[in-house]
Amino acid sequence: MERLTAHVHGMVQGVGFRWWTRSRALELGLTGYAKNLADGRVLVVAEGSRAQLDALLAQVRSGQTAGRVDLVVETFDAARGGLHGFRER
Template identity: 70%
Template sequence: MTQPQRLSAWVHGHVQGVGFRWWTRSRALELGLVGYASNHADGRVHVVAEGPPEVLELLVTALRSGETPGRVDLVVDEFAPARGDHAGFVER
C-alpha cells in the first residue's frame, strides 16, 4: 500500500474571484482528499492536499485541464510525505 502524500500546488493565472477555490474544493472532496485552497496577494491560489499519490495526480490533472473556472496559466506542484494535519477540505 502506498503511503499518503502531500501536494503543494501554486496555481498561476486568473484564478481569484471566479469560483476557483470552490471548484478545487469540490474536486478534492469528490476524490476523498483533505487540505485547503487559499488565495494569495499576488493573485495565485495555493492548493495543499493530502491523500494517495495516484489520487493527488488526478487533482493536479484537473487543475491543468482547462475545465477550471477562470484561466490557469501554470501549475507548479511539489509532492512530499503527508503530515496528517488536515481534516476535510476548506477554502481559506
C-alpha cells in the same frame, strides 16, 4: 500518503476557482485547502494517495476549471496529517 503543494497561476481569484478545487478534492477523497495569495495565485495543499493527487492536478490542468489556469508549480512531500476535510481559506 503524500502531500501536494501547488501554486496555481492565472486568473484564479474571484472566479470560483477555490470552490471548484474544493469540490474536485472532496470527490477524490482528499483533505487540505485552497487559499488565495496576495500576489494573485492560489495555493492548493492536499493530502491523499499519489493517484488521488495526480488526478486533482490533471483536473486543475484540464482547462475545465473556474477561471483560467496558466501554470501550476507543484511539489510532493510526505503527508503531515492534521488536515480535516477540504476548505477554502
